[in-house]
Every structure is written in C-alpha cells, then in structure tokens.
Amino acid sequence: MGLIPDDWLLEPHRSAGFLKHEVIAHVEKASHIHHTEHLFFKVPSRYALLNITDRVEEVLKRSGVTDGLAFVSAMHITAGIYVNDAESGLLHDIARWIENLAPFGEDYQHHQTGEDNGDAHLKSFLTNHSLTAPITQGRLDFGTWQQIFYAEFDGKREKRVLVKTLGV
Amino acid sequence: MGLIPDDWLLEPHRSAGFLKHEVIAHVEKASHIHHTEHLFFKVPSRYALLNITDRVEEVLKRSGVTDGLAFVSAMHITAGIYVNDAESGLLHDIARWIENLAPFGEDYQHHQTGEDNGDAHLKSFLTNHSLTAPITQGRLDFGTWQQIFYAEFDGKREKRVLVKTLGV
Amino acid sequence: MGLIPDDWLLEPHRSAGFLKHEVIAHVEKASHIHHTEHLFFKVPSRYALLNITDRVEEVLKRSGVTDGLAFVSAMHITAGIYVNDAESGLLHDIARWIENLAPFGEDYQHHQTGEDNGDAHLKSFLTNHSLTAPITQGRLDFGTWQQIFYAEFDGKREKRVLVKTLGV
Numbered sequence: 001m002g003l004i005p006d007d008w009l010l011e012p013h014r015s016a017g018f019l020k021h022e023v024i025a026h027v028e029k030a031s032h033i034h035h036t037e038h039l040f041f042k043v044p045s046r047y048a049l050l051n052i053t054d055r056v057e058e059v060l061k062r063s064g065v066t067d068g069l070a071f072v073s074a075m076h077i078t079a080g081i082y083v084n085d086a087e088s089g090l091l092h093d094i095a096r097w098i099e100n101l102a103p104f105g106e107d108y109q110h111h112q113t114g115e116d117n118g119d120a121h122l123k124s125f126l127t128n129h130s131l132t133a134p135i136t137q138g139r140l141d142f143g144t145w146q147q148i149f150y151a152e153f154d155g156k157r158e159k160r161v162l163v164k165t166l167g168v
Numbered sequence: 169m170g171l172i173p174d175d176w177l178l179e180p181h182r183s184a185g186f187l188k189h190e191v192i193a194h195v196e197k198a199s200h201i202h203h204t205e206h207l208f209f210k211v212p213s214r215y216a217l218l219n220i221t222d223r224v225e226e227v228l229k230r231s232g233v234t235d236g237l238a239f240v241s242a243m244h245i246t247a248g249i250y251v252n253d254a255e256s257g258l259l260h261d262i263a264r265w266i267e268n269l270a271p272f273g274e275d276y277q278h279h280q281t282g283e284d285n286g287d288a289h290l291k292s293f294l295t296n297h298s299l300t301a302p303i304t305q306g307r308l309d310f311g312t313w314q315q316i317f318y319a320e321f322d323g324k325r326e327k328r329v330l331v332k333t334l335g336v
Numbered sequence: 337m338g339l340i341p342d343d344w345l346l347e348p349h350r351s352a353g354f355l356k357h358e359v360i361a362h363v364e365k366a367s368h369i370h371h372t373e374h375l376f377f378k379v380p381s382r383y384a385l386l387n388i389t390d391r392v393e394e395v396l397k398r399s400g401v402t403d404g405l406a407f408v409s410a411m412h413i414t415a416g417i418y419v420n421d422a423e424s425g426l427l428h429d430i431a432r433w434i435e436n437l438a439p440f441g442e443d444y445q446h447h448q449t450g451e452d453n454g455d456a457h458l459k460s461f462l463t464n465h466s467l468t469a470p471i472t473q474g475r476l477d478f479g480t481w482q483q484i485f486y487a488e489f490d491g492k493r494e495k496r497v498l499v500k501t502l503g504v
Binding site for chain 3: 200201202203204205206207208209210211212213214215216217218219220223226227230231237239241242243244245254255256259260263264267269270276277278279280281286289290292293296297298300320323326328330332334
C-alpha cells in the first residue's frame, strides 16, 4: 500500500480538536416503553437505496417514546440499513462504490445452491444490516443531513424491516 | 469509477416500495433486567467464521429478558461480530472477500511492534466488531436466514465475546 | 476471486472453539437513567482519527449510569465512530486502508453540487457512523485494547458527536 495523503491527524491518545460538551437531556423514570413494528417493502427493482427516515419517525410517534433508542434492522441478509445524506448524486456514488467493492455476477460459491445473489450478501457488509438511532425530546436526535436508508440488494419480493423503540 | 448497472432504484425522498406496517408488540413495564455475560472462545485456527446464534440464545434464556435488545461484541480488536446467512458456500465467499479487501502479509506499519496481525485489525472494520439484536416475545426477532457469527481473525488464543441483554 | 488461504475454519452450525460462559452481572431495577450529551469538535486537519475514549468515559461519569449501554454517534455523514487499537503504526495502516478503498479526488457525482467531500461519505461506510458500547459496574466493559475513535473525514469546521447513556 502507498502512503497516506498529508492531511491526516492521527492521535493515539487524547483527542486534539475537542471544544466542549453540552448536556442535552437527563431523564430518570420508572416506566418504560418497548415498541416493535415490522415494516413491509416490495421494491420494484433488484437494487435500491430508499430513504425511510419518515417511516421510522412514524413508528416513533406511534410508540410514544420520547427519550431512548430506535433500533432499525433489515430482517434479511441481502439488504442493509445505513445513515447518510440523501443528495441524489451521492446516491449514485454510493451505489457505484458498493457495486465496485462487491460486484454482481462473480463466480460466488453460494451460487452452487441455485442462488445468484452472492453479491447481495457481501454488499450488506458494506452498509451494515442494522443501526441504532438516538431519540431525544420525542425526535430522532440527528444532525441536519442524517437520513436513514434501506438498502435493497435483492428486490422484487416482499421484505421486512424491524423497528424497535425503547425508552421512556 | 464506472457506471452503476441499470437496475438500481435511488430514492432521495420517500421510499417507493413501502407496503404496510404491523405492530408486533407494545410493552410498558417498570422493572428492568440488565444481564451481562462473557463467552470464552479458543479457536484452533488463525481465522474462523463461527455461528454463535445458539450461544446468544442460551444467554437470552438465562437472562429472562422477553422484550429488549441483545448487545453482542468481540472484546478484541482482531475479531468481529456480524449477522448473515450460514450457507457453507457463502461462508467461503465471505472469507475470500474479506481476505481480498484486507489481505494478510502486507507491509503494515503495525508490524514494526513485532505483531503480524495488521490484517486482522482491518478485517474487523468489514464485519464490524459488535452488533445489536432485537428480542421480542422471548426470542431473537430475526428473519429466517439471519444468524449471528463470531469472526476470528487472530485465533489460537483465548478470546472473549460480551453479551448483554437489556429489557423487561 | 482466488482461493482463501488454508487457515480459515468455517462453521455453518455450532461454534467449534467455545470454552465456557461467565455471568458478569445481573441487575433488576425499576428506576432508569437516560442521559444525552453532544460533544463538540473542531479538528485542525481535513482527516483525523481521534481517540475519544476518555471523553466518553467522562460522559459516563456525569450520567451516573452503572449498568447499561452507551450510544456514540457522529451527527454528520462525513465522519464515523469505531472501536479499535490505538497503536500509532496501526493508525497509519487504518488511514491508508480507508484512503485506498474510498479515495479523495475521484470524479464523484456528489461534486456536481459544489462539494468536494464525496470520499468522506464513502469513508464513513467503512468505519460505520456510530457504535454501541456496554457499561457494566460503572465502566465501559471493554477488552484491554479496545478504544473508541472519532474518524473525521471533512474537518476544519465545528462538528458534533452525540453520546447517550441508558441504564440503571
């Protein structure tokens, strides 16, 4: 491998750029809510990057959780869930990058079972198959550009996404 | 980079393939269980992909948690935890893919410390080092093919996996 | 793709190297703490790998949580959070590896918006943008070498990291 470019700051010990902290919320309560839903998708194409932020926020509202965590997971191993920006050029870049690193149509041993979706299993390692998101004061505690995406790598069939909210 | 293949649906805004949601469970309770175990492994080979789903389910039973989350984490940075299918051809594909993207025996700077496992540290980025899994109605709330794997990238020594279940 | 090296143990079913389990803690309590902070960083370079383990432990102390989970997340989609070793040679290896797989300066479609940080969005897939860490007996329940890093891929501006601790 070559050298890294100049502009990398590598700090094994204390973090250089730290400015300050702010306490956003501190809640102590006895009663706890655990709310679980399955969301059903049938994507018309083989591959898709779908912005499901609104779907997750709908679950959040139905659950009544105001502080806690939302856990979002593909219930399949040929799909993934990730957080990133929704800019449409970037979606193309992400699709190309995933395809380049885990290409369709390689000679995967998995295909000896009759499947042709070996690439989809590997693609899910790049996006991760699930994520956890913070809930604070009744909302997803996200930065401006953070959006939740469902990454479909073997579509055209019914699939499920699990959303579980835990909190007060 | 080249173009992406035709069959990618990229949706920056609302998710196209959404069908419906189903509420699976809604629990409100005061009493809460936090249960933590370390699982000990000594893998006879340097590299391994081990299906530990049964081990995690055993912890789940011992903990008594019926709704919540299971957190599973390698306690080492030369190992990972991931969810995928257990089909044996696919395990070969995953091993080859990880090895290709983060190969053993490169000239890693980490090796100047006397170690030879630089590849193992990078491989753990591809699998992720931990995962969260949902528990609903006393079971791992998984799709048919989802299995939890321990990925060992520097074996032949005793290693630990942490499992923590939180819930009601 | 070529063959995998000899020394991979692939176990679709039961895990071969399992030795034993140890219950570390079992807590049942009614009262629950949810504590949320934002940490602010302004990194002087474009790229950085910053060890923020101490920062997260400071939040942990302020929160009073003794058993539960810490959720740590970049609030930007051009940064990531990961767990790995802090050895300085390894930090170079990680930086080179991330740069090789998601290089700066490619012809990304995202750049048609005027941005030049397409690589940063892809790099965040390799580190993951957030992590969950276990808290047991008042401390991060980590192995010897596990450290939490903030990976900055588009620095020189103020950015936030969210830390939420949940537990008893």
